[in-house]
Amino acid sequence: MINLFLGLSPILALGLGGMLLMLAEAFGSPAGAEGRTHTGEVVDAGAGRGTELGLIAAVILFAGAVFSASLWLVGPESLPEVSKVAPYLIIDRFTVFFAFSLCFGGGLVALLAAAYLPEHKIDRGEFFPLLIFSTLGAIALAAAGDLLSLFVALETMSLGVYAMIGLRRTNPRSAEAALKYFLLGSFAAAFMLFAGALLYGVTGHTDLAGIGAAIGELKGAALDERAGMILVATMLMLVGLAFKISAVPFHMWAPDAYEGAPTPTTGYMAGIVKSAGFAVLLRVLFVAFGDTRIMSWGSGWPPVLAALAVITMFAANAMAGRQESVKRMLAYSSIAHAGYALVGVVAASRGAEAMGAVLFYLFGYAVSTIGAFGALLWAGRRGLEAVSYEDLAGLGRRHPAVALALSFFFVSLAGVPPTVGFFGKFTVFQAAIDVELYGLAVVGLINSVIGAYYYLKALVYMYMREPRTGAPIAQPMESGLVIAALAIAAVVVLGAGLCPDQLLSVVSQAKLN
Amino acid sequence: MELLTQLFPASHFSLLGLILILPLLAAFVNGVFGKRLGREAVTLMGLSAIFAAFVGAVITYLMLLGHGEHGELVRFHFNAWRWLQLEGVGDALAFRAVPLDVAFSVDALSGTMALVITGVGFLIHLYSSSYMAEDPGYYRFFAYLNLFIFSMLVLVLGNSLPILFVGWEGVGLCSYLLIGFWFSEDQNASAGKKAFITNRVGDFGLLVAMGLLVYYVGALDWHGIEVGRNNLLQPVKVWPVADSVPIAQLLPESLAEAISKPRYASAATLVCLALFLGAMGKSAQFGLHVWLPDAMAGPTPVSALIHAATMVTAGVYLLCRLSAVFVMSPMAMAVVAGIGAFTALFAATIALVQNDIKKVLAYSTLSQLGYMFLGAGVGAFEAGFFHVLTHAFFKACLFLGAGSVIHAMHARIHDTNDSQDMRNMGGLLKFMPATAITFAAAWAAIAGVPLTSGFFSKDEILLMALKSKVTGPATISGGQHRVVLENFVWPEWYSGLLYAMGLLTAILTAFYMSRLVIGIFLGEFRGWKIVPNWVDPHAQPASGAHDDHGHDAHAAAHDEHDDHAHHHHEKPGVEHMEGPTPHESPWQMTLPLWILGGLSLFAGLLNAHLIHIAPLGHFLEPVFAEASKSVEAPEESVESFKWIGAAIAVFIAAAPGIGLAWYTYVVKAGRPAAEAAAKFPRLHAFLSDKWRVDEFYKATILDIVDSLADMCVWFDKWIVDGILARASAFVIQAAGAILRQFQTGRVQAYSAVLMFGLLGVGTYLVLPHANVREHFDHASGVYKLSAAPGLGYKYRWDVDGQEGWDGGDKFGNRTEATFQLKVDEERVIRLEVEGPLLITSRYEKILVRPRPDASSAAVTPQKPEEKSAAVQLPPGHPPTRAGSAPDAKGTL
Amino acid sequence: MDTTIESYMLLSSVIFVIGAIGFLVRRNVLVQLMSIELMLNSVNLLLVSFNRLHTGNMVGQAFAFFIIAVAAAEVAVGLAIVLQLYRLRGAVNSDDATTLRH
Amino acid sequence: MTPGLLLFSVCSLLCVGGALFTVLSANPIRSALGLLTTIFGIAGLFLRLNAEFLAAMQVLVYAGAVVILFVFVIMLLGPTAKLIPARGTRSFLARAVGGGLGAIAGVFVISLLVSTKEHAFPIVGKEHGTVEAVGRQIFEHGLVPFELVTALLIVAVVGAVAVARTAHKKSEKPKIQNPTVRLFHGPLLARDAGRPLDGRTLQERYESEKNA
Numbered sequence A: 001m002i003n004l005f006l007g008l009s010p011i012l013a014l015g016l017g018g019m020l021l022m023l024a025e026a027f028g029s030p031a032g033a034e035g036r037t038h039t040g041e042v043v044d045a046g047a048g049r050g051t052e053l054g055l056i057a058a059v060i061l062f063a064g065a066v067f068s069a070s071l072w073l074v075g076p077e078s079l080p081e082v083s084k085v086a087p088y089l090i091i092d093r094f095t096v097f098f099a100f101s102l103c104f105g106g107g108l109v110a111l112l113a114a115a116y117l118p119e120h121k122i123d124r125g126e127f128f129p130l131l132i133f134s135t136l137g138a139i140a141l142a143a144a145g146d147l148l149s150l151f152v153a154l155e156t157m158s159l160g161v162y163a164m165i166g167l168r169r170t171n172p173r174s175a176e177a178a179l180k181y182f183l184l185g186s187f188a189a190a191f192m193l194f195a196g197a198l199l200y201g202v203t204g205h206t207d208l209a210g211i212g213a214a215i216g217e218l219k220g221a222a223l224d225e226r227a228g229m230i231l232v233a234t235m236l237m238l239v240g241l242a243f244k245i246s247a248v249p250f251h252m253w254a255p256d257a258y259e260g261a262p263t264p265t266t267g268y269m270a271g272i273v274k275s276a277g278f279a280v281l282l283r284v285l286f287v288a289f290g291d292t293r294i295m296s297w298g299s300g301w302p303p304v305l306a307a308l309a310v311i312t313m314f315a316a317n318a319m320a321g322r323q324e325s326v327k328r329m330l331a332y333s334s335i336a337h338a339g340y341a342l343v344g345v346v347a348a349s350r351g352a353e354a355m356g357a358v359l360f361y362l363f364g365y366a367v368s369t370i371g372a373f374g375a376l377l378w379a380g381r382r383g384l385e386a387v388s389y390e391d392l393a394g395l396g397r398r399h400p401a402v403a404l405a406l407s408f409f410f411v412s413l414a415g416v417p418p419t420v421g422f423f424g425k426f427t428v429f430q431a432a433i434d435v436e437l438y439g440l441a442v443v444g445l446i447n448s449v450i451g452a453y454y455y456l457k458a459l460v461y462m463y464m465r466e467p468r469t470g471a472p473i474a475q476p477m478e479s480g481l482v483i484a485a486l487a488i489a490a491v492v493v494l495g496a497g498l499c500p501d502q503l504l505s506v507v508s509q510a511k512l513n
Numbered sequence B: 001m002e003l004l005t006q007l008f009p010a011s012h013f014s015l016l017g018l019i020l021i022l023p024l025l026a027a028f029v030n031g032v033f034g035k036r037l038g039r040e041a042v043t044l045m046g047l048s049a050i051f052a053a054f055v056g057a058v059i060t061y062l063m064l065l066g067h068g069e070h071g072e073l074v075r076f077h078f079n080a081w082r083w084l085q086l087e088g089v090g091d092a093l094a095f096r097a098v099p100l101d102v103a104f105s106v107d108a109l110s111g112t113m114a115l116v117i118t119g120v121g122f123l124i125h126l127y128s129s130s131y132m133a134e135d136p137g138y139y140r141f142f143a144y145l146n147l148f149i150f151s152m153l154v155l156v157l158g159n160s161l162p163i164l165f166v167g168w169e170g171v172g173l174c175s176y177l178l179i180g181f182w183f184s185e186d187q188n189a190s191a192g193k194k195a196f197i198t199n200r201v202g203d204f205g206l207l208v209a210m211g212l213l214v215y216y217v218g219a220l221d222w223h224g225i226e227v228g229r230n231n232l233l234q235p236v237k238v239w240p241v242a243d244s245v246p247i248a249q250l251l252p253e254s255l256a257e258a259i260s261k262p263r264y265a266s267a268a269t270l271v272c273l274a275l276f277l278g279a280m281g282k283s284a285q286f287g288l289h290v291w292l293p294d295a296m297a298g299p300t301p302v303s304a305l306i307h308a309a310t311m312v313t314a315g316v317y318l319l320c321r322l323s324a325v326f327v328m329s330p331m332a333m334a335v336v337a338g339i340g341a342f343t344a345l346f347a348a349t350i351a352l353v354q355n356d357i358k359k360v361l362a363y364s365t366l367s368q369l370g371y372m373f374l375g376a377g378v379g380a381f382e383a384g385f386f387h388v389l390t391h392a393f394f395k396a397c398l399f400l401g402a403g404s405v406i407h408a409m410h411a412r413i414h415d416t417n418d419s420q421d422m423r424n425m426g427g428l429l430k431f432m433p434a435t436a437i438t439f440a441a442a443w444a445a446i447a448g449v450p451l452t453s454g455f456f457s458k459d460e461i462l463l464m465a466l467k468s469k470v471t472g473p474a475t476i477s478g479g480q481h482r483v484v485l486e487n488f489v490w491p492e493w494y495s496g497l498l499y500a501m502g503l504l505t506a507i508l509t510a511f512y513m514s515r516l517v518i519g520i521f522l523g524e525f526r527g528w529k530i531v532p533n534w535v536d537p538h539a540q541p542a543s544g545a546h547d548d549h550g551h552d553a554h555a556a557a558h559d560e561h562d563d564h565a566h567h568h569h570e571k572p573g574v575e576h577m578e579g580p581t582p583h584e585s586p587w588q589m590t591l592p593l594w595i596l597g598g599l600s601l602f603a604g605l606l607n608a609h610l611i612h613i614a615p616l617g618h619f620l621e622p623v624f625a626e627a628s629k630s631v632e633a634p635e636e637s638v639e640s641f642k643w644i645g646a647a648i649a650v651f652i653a654a655a656p657g658i659g660l661a662w663y664t665y666v667v668k669a670g671r672p673a674a675e676a677a678a679k680f681p682r683l684h685a686f687l688s689d690k691w692r693v694d695e696f697y698k699a700t701i702l703d704i705v706d707s708l709a710d711m712c713v714w715f716d717k718w719i720v721d722g723i724l725a726r727a728s729a730f731v732i733q734a735a736g737a738i739l740r741q742f743q744t745g746r747v748q749a750y751s752a753v754l755m756f757g758l759l760g761v762g763t764y765l766v767l768p769h770a771n772v773r774e775h776f777d778h779a780s781g782v783y784k785l786s787a788a789p790g791l792g793y794k795y796r797w798d799v800d801g802q803e804g805w806d807g808g809d810k811f812g813n814r815t816e817a818t819f820q821l822k823v824d825e826e827r828v829i830r831l832e833v834e835g836p837l838l839i840t841s842r843y844e845k846i847l848v849r850p851r852p853d854a855s856s857a858a859v860t861p862q863k864p865e866e867k868s869a870a871v872q873l874p875p876g877h878p879p880t881r882a883g884s885a886p887d888a889k890g891t892l
Numbered sequence C: 001m002d003t004t005i006e007s008y009m010l011l012s013s014v015i016f017v018i019g020a021i022g023f024l025v026r027r028n029v030l031v032q033l034m035s036i037e038l039m040l041n042s043v044n045l046l047l048v049s050f051n052r053l054h055t056g057n058m059v060g061q062a063f064a065f066f067i068i069a070v071a072a073a074e075v076a077v078g079l080a081i082v083l084q085l086y087r088l089r090g091a092v093n094s095d096d097a098t099t100l101r102h
Numbered sequence D: 001m002t003p004g005l006l007l008f009s010v011c012s013l014l015c016v017g018g019a020l021f022t023v024l025s026a027n028p029i030r031s032a033l034g035l036l037t038t039i040f041g042i043a044g045l046f047l048r049l050n051a052e053f054l055a056a057m058q059v060l061v062y063a064g065a066v067v068i069l070f071v072f073v074i075m076l077l078g079p080t081a082k083l084i085p086a087r088g089t090r091s092f093l094a095r096a097v098g099g100g101l102g103a104i105a106g107v108f109v110i111s112l113l114v115s116t117k118e119h120a121f122p123i124v125g126k127e128h129g130t131v132e133a134v135g136r137q138i139f140e141h142g143l144v145p146f147e148l149v150t151a152l153l154i155v156a157v158v159g160a161v162a163v164a165r166t167a168h169k170k171s172e173k174p175k176i177q178n179p180t181v182r183l184f185h186g187p188l189l190a191r192d193a194g195r196p197l198d199g200r201t202l203q204e205r206y207e208s209e210k211n212a
Helices: A002-007 A009-027 A050-074 A080-085 A093-119 A127-143 A147-165 A172-203 A208-217 A220-244 A253-260 A263-288 A301-320 A326-348 A353-378 A400-414 A420-434 A438-464 A480-498 A500-510 B002-007 B015-037 B039-067 B108-131 B138-157 B161-179 B186-216 B222-232 B246-250 B253-260 B267-283 B291-297 B300-309 B311-321 B330-351 B357-377 B381-409 B433-447 B453-467 B492-521 B551-560 B587-607 B615-620 B640-667 B671-679 B681-688 B690-742 B747-766 B864-870 B881-891 C005-025 C029-053 C059-089 D003-024 D028-048 D052-081 D090-113 D131-141 D143-164 D202-211
Strands: B076-087 B097-106 B235-239 B263-266 B772-777 B782-787 B794-798 B816-820 B826-834 B840-848
Touching: A002 A009, A002 A050, A002 A080, A009 A050, A009 A093, A009 A127, A009 D143, A050 A093, A050 A127, A050 A480, A093 A127, A093 A263, A093 A353, A093 A480, A093 A500, A127 A147, A127 A263, A127 D143, A147 A172, A147 A208, A147 A263, A147 C059, A147 D143, A172 A208, A172 A220, A172 A253, A172 B747, A172 C005, A172 C029, A172 C059, A208 A263, A220 A263, A220 A301, A220 B747, A220 D090, A253 A263, A253 A326, A263 A326, A263 A353, A301 A326, A301 A438, A301 B690, A301 B747, A326 A353, A326 A420, A326 A438, A353 A400, A353 A420, A353 A480, A353 A500, A400 A420, A400 A438, A400 A480, A400 B015, A420 A438, A420 A480, A420 A500, A480 A500, A500 B076, B002 B039, B015 B039, B015 B076, B015 B097, B015 B138, B039 B076, B039 B108, B039 B138, B097 B108, B097 B138, B097 B161, B108 B138, B108 B300, B108 B311, B108 B381, B108 B587, B108 B615, B138 B161, B138 B300, B138 B311, B161 B186, B161 B267, B161 B291, B161 B300, B161 B311, B186 B222, B186 B267, B186 B291, B222 B267, B235 B267, B263 B267, B267 B311, B267 B330, B267 B357, B291 B300, B291 B357, B300 B311, B300 B357, B300 B381, B311 B357, B311 B381, B330 B357, B330 B492, B330 B690, B357 B381, B357 B453, B357 B492, B381 B433, B381 B453, B381 B587, B381 B615, B433 B453, B433 B492, B433 B587, B433 B640, B453 B492, B453 B587, B492 B640, B587 B615, B640 B671, B671 B681, B681 B690, B747 C005, B747 D090, B782 B826, B816 B826, C005 C029, C005 D003, C005 D028, C005 D090, C029 C059, C029 D003, C029 D028, C029 D052, C059 D052, C059 D131, C059 D143, D003 D028, D028 D052, D052 D131, D131 D143
Parallel strands: none
Antiparallel strands: B076 B097, B235 B263, B772 B782, B782 B816, B794 B826, B826 B840
């Protein structure tokens, strides 16, 4: 039994921690009950404890990461009892890797939010339980080996995110972003559910491995009868998954939702939700649709994903270059990054080694992008946020540390050595070349060059432009929490870039067999 | 000591990590938070980090000494992490995989260097804390300085060429930043640019060397290179570059034959010359030296640390580090020694006529660097390296002393150029005795006054130049062309020439350094006259020709800074002179001077072969053990008579130089110099213009580059920018603009696009795809096709050349087809795939098996006997394309 | 007719398609939400009828049970967002919320 | 016509009719009624498919909770819930294209799914679809997703409260200092200046607050 608890420790830690946090929120001292801050401004009831709750949430999430790391060291395969929760939750190294990276990213977001929410007078205790339970859903999603738990986990994660976007109640943008994401997300989830029902109908199984095996056994007349159903299921499932990872043309919600959401939530969506989306995409496609006839190089989902990857990279980079808002640019860049990762997924359909590259890419991307959003929110205080490129003009001279943080994470996202972003791209394109996907690798390379343009544009504004006279300029907020979060992220980004070997060996163990 | 040994085992000597990380940490903290931390905290952070690194270096050194009792090479390793594994593509690399580690190591050579870097570095930090105290960019300065120390330590302690290269670039970056630290004027910007470009040429050499080493040796770390260096003993065809010389047919026959005759050089020569190109760039040897004098625009402590004591010696360090490789090519060594000797002489002549004290010191640095290369070039690595050490002491002392003088002169003169002009100085001995005494000590060392450090180091280099020779391996044979290269032998007269140049340089050095000291410290202070309303009580020009010009400029310069001048105290004892007097510097500046001055005098005892006290030499011996096997050097015991003879020669060199200077500038008050300048105006101008090297570059290379650049600009403007960049940018922009129209913000539009994507995916999945992988082997005529599998796919093939589908019209499960074609046979291949919805897709191709003719022979694999006729390879060596292609053609 | 899986599949996919088209063409957020409910209901119907085919266990019905729970949770959050939007904009048109675009 | 077929026919008609009613009616309250009809139809079909327990759940949760929630919100919003003045052709275009594509996709999906060959349901035992059988399935085999649902419900409750809870009275409308105040209380980008964010232009809002 203890082995089972150990195997589930990241999930249990988040669940229990989330409960405790809600208790703390409910029965803690009502600091903001009077509805006035020290500056005398009237604020929401229940406000004022955001920082403490955020710190507790960060501790819980980092504890989840520590549990995941120790679980990795123990080795989930040495815990036979975890098979009791299979196939609903499959505790393998793939899961543990994602559990770590999701908890770690969630912890960073909690630190950022703990500073951001009080600064922007949306000091709401609800954010942090939502964050924790949503992360729990994300981990369960990465672990899910059965359609049942997969959908429940998916909804747990998504509902938390919808609420975290709509948290800024007095702001029409926030509501609009939440609405768009919610409507389209539910629509896409309905597609996935329909696909799941069809798969159940074809195979009689809801667990992914069973579905995969049953499809593999289909032959002759039975296959002829059910091929249509499998194709529809594949199509709808692909659409649902592509929606979650915001691949073009299923991406339209992403820029709006990213822009309207409070910045920590944006970082969460770009880093955590996308990682979890890729986790479930990998597991579903490789386990349930792993039959050579669907995972074929000539037909089935790999060519579809290859086409999506190409469109995604080009469209997202073209759009990102035209943005005036840095936040929205980052939103498009996160779409483009989904394209790069998809290149790795397609490569993995030809050789399992490439899946390690995808995991490496996702980890590096998640930390870099959370860092980038964190640096962006660091650059602005209430009423003086850094939104457009213009706001960043001359930041390098006025606030070198902030500008350094922003440029550092931008550089990592652009894929410049010695950051983890470079090695992410390097390993993914290398993997594509290894399986002779030269075209995809070349398209990826071209796009990373195009992509470098808009990151550099931000750097140019920060270091080589001066703000126009009278133009509003961003005023960085002062918060140790943000600095701590960014320092942790920077250490990881630089560390994984300087010694990628350790991480590479980890991801090569973490890939699905 | 045991505790330390246990704590830091030789194989995992993590102390190095500590030594490295401290300056980096300080640089980071100072750079990012320095503005907020305040001056004291920045000083404390910068100084303590460097001092801690110094203590670490001392401990390391003591541990090295403790290990090194048996005369064998002691090296401590610290393997931080595995950086990358260079995978060879095909047979391109000598070894399949070259690991690139972030690894550091320390032995006698790098340990000594680390000691000097941190020790001298600390003194200069201390000095800067006072010198730069008033600067608004104080924190930035310290951050750069700390970063420089870090980079330099990486350079020295790196265990492989790539790591060294990281440090190499790092010090270059810091130097670049510090040159441009104060000024944003054109002159300094162009100085920075010049440094950048010339160093780039050198870096190119280093990169080429790395590539060649990976190719031939298959290793980049010191140990690997030393072990595999014998692989460098193979001839490489260097001419003609391609198969033949293109214009040879147009020339007369005999000339054509001479031109197109293949020439070979050993791989070792190529590697060494490439490495030396890198060393030349960083150590400013003749040809790539133009940046160093201009780099003196930076703050004086920077000149002392970077452009005299440490960074510029990196080239010598590289030579010593890879001494085992260099001695394999006597030809390359001859080039090294020749360029070194020439640089020494060349720079010394320029230094004769400079008036800016920092310029004098800059050219003397060039000259001394030439000495070092001379020493290393003749195989006396130990002597060359010892000169690095002593030079670090006395040149740092000289520069810091010069800084102190300039600091003092700023009491009166606020113009940068004038405050450094020795014509405005003189008689400073009585105002700043500490500076004068220490400066004199360093002067004694550089001039080669007997028993000072410079005397011993220079003496040994000169002696070795006369006696030592690089013999190298006897012959170089093998390689892919069965060429035997005769070993290059140094001509008899070469050693004599090197010796003569060295000796002449020594005389000149003594002369111009004496001139400098006399000009600064002796005689009357000539800076009074530039204070307004000051009347010269003696009314007598002090230094002839130079006096008149510039007076107005000085006055003007002072006008601007008049109010500044009044802040300085006035000395009561000299009432008849107006204006503030120069004053001695604070202790933070004089303490380093005393220490360095002392070292300049006595550090020679570390390696005084002349009097048979050479602890450093014995300590370094194992490092150069491999290299010294290929060097013919005089035996110390047998030739001790000659040692004394050579020592006398140095003394003789120093004495007339000093004497002549004394006579010219003190006894005759500079008149002979002025006369000489008047008598040989062209020579004087030639020397003042630094041999017109810059002008030469301008006239030749830069003009060529300019016209090339014009062409490139045209190409860039119309082709690259106009067609490629703008067109592609336009396409991207337009695509963005179109896509934006869909991003209307309406949920309905978004879901419509989503449906569009869904239909696209669905259509692709439903339609069957007749994708075929082709394996064509034209040589054997076997053709294999395999069709992509798909859900519910059925196939029918037509590959047999007959009408109709193979095996009837029914679709089957056959996914592969193999068939054979005769030469020149043409066949239509068809495949039809039926999908689950009975939709079909078709693949059709007309296949022709080509005739195996001569033109395609080059790409077809060669048969064994052809291969043997073409090239014989020694095992383990990859074939080079340049060699094999023409031979293969010839046999067919 | 009522005893073949095909009729249930047809019925279920018709409801699903009606729901999807309703989501695509309606501008009232509330109706769009109801369309999504229609789609989820059709999935439930499909699952239960497939469970009637694969009678070995009750996985299909359990799945449908979970979907009911998920749908209820989703509606709760969705209506909260609609309320918020209404408070801020005074309308429930989904195509009017176009501040975020391009 | 057997009773089973009758049930099936009636329920199918209810389902499809209700679905069409939901989608087509202009008044959301009627849409809710249409949804209710469909839900009851499906519950009837569940009975036909030997899924008594699920039929009960369907009625309880959907009709009893979800539709009631819808109706509650529609009532709360009052007449504005249906007041949607059309604005411009762009929205219409998007919806027409979306609907068209959806219809095509629907035909596509249905034609792929429904084959001419029919498969009859096998005969099942009495326990199929009973509370006990489904309960055993959920609690013996599917305990993990069941536990996960608790997390889902917590998220839903907390999320709904966080989003919908009315703000403190005084801070309900943020103070607008001037029309161009940036960020989340105003336009982020220049192109948005002067555009309505909450039905009014910022200028109007500014004026009204100044007067108040």
